[in-house]
Amino acid sequence: MPSQPVTPKSLRSKPLSSDPPSGAVAAPRRIGRELAFAIKDVGRMLQTYADQEVRRLDMTHSQWAVLSRIERHEGLKQSEIADMLDLQPITLTRLLDRLCDNGLIERRPDPQDRRAWRLFLKPAARPLMERLDTLGREISGKVLDGISTDQIETMLRDLGAIRDNLRSLLTDRPSETSKRYG
Secondary structure: OOOOOOOOHHHOOEOOOOOOOOOOOOOOEOHHHHHHHHHHHHHHHHHHHHHHHHHHHOOOHHHHHHHHHHHHOOOEEHHHHHHHHOOOHHHHHHHHHHHHHOOOEEEEEOOOOOOOEEEEEOOOHHHHHHHHHHHHHHHHHHHOOOOOHHHHHHHHHHHHHHHHHHHHHHHOOOOHHHHHHO
16 A cells, blocks of 8 residues: 655645635645645736836846846856756847847856856946836835735745755756756
8 A cells, every 4th residue: 555645734734714604614725735826826926017017117027137147146157047047048048139239238258168158237237227126126115015024034034945945856856957956
C-alpha cells in the first residue's frame, strides 16, 4: 500500500472561517493551495496594474524591470539579467535592443569574454529612472494601503522562505528550468 504524503499541521484542511448557509456543508479549506493561488493572483494583478501605470511613461513593465536591474548592478552580463528576470535570451535581446535604440542603455564588450556584453545605463536614462522610482513608490503606496510596515516585513520574510524552498526544489532536479533559479 503506498504511503500517504506527509502534510505539515499548518497546511492540513481546516473548516472555512465563515459559517455555511443553514443546511449546507462547508468544504474543507486547503490553506496551502489557497496561498499558492493568492500569490499567483496578486502577482498577476500587480503586473497588470504596473503595466497600466508605466505606460504613462511610454514603457512596459519588462523594460522597467530590466532598467532597474541594470541600475542596481551596472556591468551585468546579458545572461545574468536573463537569469535574474527569468527571461529567455531572445526575449531579453529584443528588450535590450529597444532600450539601446532609445538611448537608455549601452552594451560594452566584456574584457574577459569576447562573446559577452556588459550592460550600463546611459546618462539619458537617469531622469527616467527617477520618474520610475517615484512611480514605484506610488504603486507600492496604493497597493499596500492599510498594511503596516511590520506586516510587510513579515510577508517579505515568509515569501523569501517560500522562494528559497522553491529554488531548492527546482535546483534538485536537472532541467533547463532549474538553471534559471539557482
